[in-house]
Amino acid sequence: MNSGQSIRPHDWQRLADRIKATGLAVTPSVPLAELTTFRIGGPAGLLCPVENAESARRFLDIASTEGLPWTCLGGGSNILADDAGYDGLVLLVRARNLDVAGDTVRIGAGWDFDTLVAETLRLGLTGLEFASGIPGTVGGALVGNAGCYGREIGEFLVDATVLRTDGSVDRLGPEDFEFAYRTTALKERGDVVLDLVLKLDRGDLDAAGRERQEHLDDRRRKHPWDIPCAGSYFKNLPPAAPGEWRRAAGRLLEESGAKTMREGNAEVFEKHANIIVNRGGATSGDVLILADRMREAVRRRFGEELEEEVRHLATPRANRDPAVD
Numbered sequence: 001m002n003s004g005q006s007i008r009p010h011d012w013q014r015l016a017d018r019i020k021a022t023g024l025a026v027t028p029s030v031p032l033a034e035l036t037t038f039r040i041g042g043p044a045g046l047l048c049p050v051e052n053a054e055s056a057r058r059f060l061d062i063a064s065t066e067g068l069p070w071t072c073l074g075g076g077s078n079i080l081a082d083d084a085g086y087d088g089l090v091l092l093v094r095a096r097n098l099d100v101a102g103d104t105v106r107i108g109a110g111w112d113f114d115t116l117v118a119e120t121l122r123l124g125l126t127g128l129e130f131a132s133g134i135p136g137t138v139g140g141a142l143v144g145n146a147g148c149y150g151r152e153i154g155e156f157l158v159d160a161t162v163l164r165t166d167g168s169v170d171r172l173g174p175e176d177f178e179f180a181y182r183t184t185a186l187k188e189r190g191d192v193v194l195d196l197v198l199k200l201d202r203g204d205l206d207a208a209g210r211e212r213q214e215h216l217d218d219r220r221r222k223h224p225w226d227i228p229c230a231g232s233y234f235k236n237l238p239p240a241a242p243g244e245w246r247r248a249a250g251r252l253l254e255e256s257g258a259k260t261m262r263e264g265n266a267e268v269f270e271k272h273a274n275i276i277v278n279r280g281g282a283t284s285g286d287v288l289i290l291a292d293r294m295r296e297a298v299r300r301r302f303g304e305e306l307e308e309e310v311r312h313l314a315t316p317r318a319n320r321d322p323a324v325d
């Protein structure tokens with residue numbers, strides 16, 4: 001995937017023209033700030049939205065022929081994109097098919113997760129209401145095993161169509177995903193989810209609708225609803241004893257004094273110490289320095305090591321232009 005080649009900005013347009021001739025729609029130099037909920041990040045070399053396995057496979061062929069790094073984005077809601085951008089190809093999964101059979105749904109990984117929650121309730125299917133208000137796509141949620149209130153999307157998976165990094169397309173079941181807290185084996189490998197089948201229930205629709213509304217209200221009260229951010233910055237810590245809940249990173253951060261921290265235009269959210277908000281014009285550098293200070297405060301106060309949940313998206317070192325590195 002990563003050949004050590006670097007490509008200068010003016011070459012992206014030429015490459016875009018060549019790729020367009022193969023039938024793939026690509027756009028050069030799109031600011032990652034426009035593709036991420038943090039609203040931070042320099043340009044992606046080439047952006048390529050794909051709707052099906054065939055075009056995803058073609059995308060991967062091109063990345064490998066050109067020897068360019070590539071990555072995949074969904075809704076960009078768990079991403080800190082680097083100010084220097086991403087000197088490579090960015091695949092945007094946009095598949096939005098939806099088929100219902102009994103209590104299972106087959107859906108394109110590009111569906112907005114919260115819209116899917118509302119749509120499945122409309123279709124009389126319950127189960128996903130716990131996830132009301134989680135931003136991003138269903139594909140991003142599945143590879144990150146998104147969850148809240150003690151539930152996770154991985155619990156519902158029957159199987160998924162996946163483009164592997166070697167270019168093969170397979171249907172994989174839950175055992176292949178190896179669901180864990182906010183991660184999966186697929187996320188670690190960089191495989192791309194194209195569509196998935198979820199098994200839902202035909203439970204009490206009124207109760208599910210009420211639960212959805214409560215979660216949405218709760219998020220509006222506690223989360224930075226209209227302020228750019230990427231959700232919880234750090235993962236919660238493992239439980240102190242077997243059978244107990246994970247220890248909330250937000251509580252440790254709050255007790256370590258993180259709530260008043262600010263670096264440049266990045267600030268810890270006043271209602272939730274594990275969320276960094278972009279107060280306007282924050283850079284990835286601001287966020288990384290602030291995150292280091294937050295981690296250090298917890299290390300000093302509790303001797304615990306916080307691990308990022310948000311992914312820092314940057315050009316792999318081998319592909320960076322030495323002139324700007």
Ligand SMILES: Cc1cc2nc3c(=O)[nH]c(=O)nc-3n(C[C@H](O)[C@H](O)[C@H](O)COP(=O)(O)OP(=O)(O)OC[C@H]3O[C@@H](n4cnc5c(N)ncnc54)[C@H](O)[C@@H]3O)c2cc1C
Pocket residue numbers: 037071072073074075076077078079093109133134135136137138139140141142143144145146147148187190191192193194223224229230231232311
């Ligand atoms: C306000 C706010 C609240 C949030 N609350 C929660 C919460 O309660 N629970 C929770 O779990 N998360 C939460 N998040 C984090 C985020 O919304 C989830 O992690 C979400 O599932 C990420 O989906 P995405 O499509 O935006 O992925 P992106 O941010 O685009 O990508 C995240 C990772 O997934 C990979 N990826 C994306 N799409 C695919 C795909 N189709 N195939 C393979 N890999 C893919 C990317 O390469 C990247 O590594 C919150 C975020 C915000 C901003």
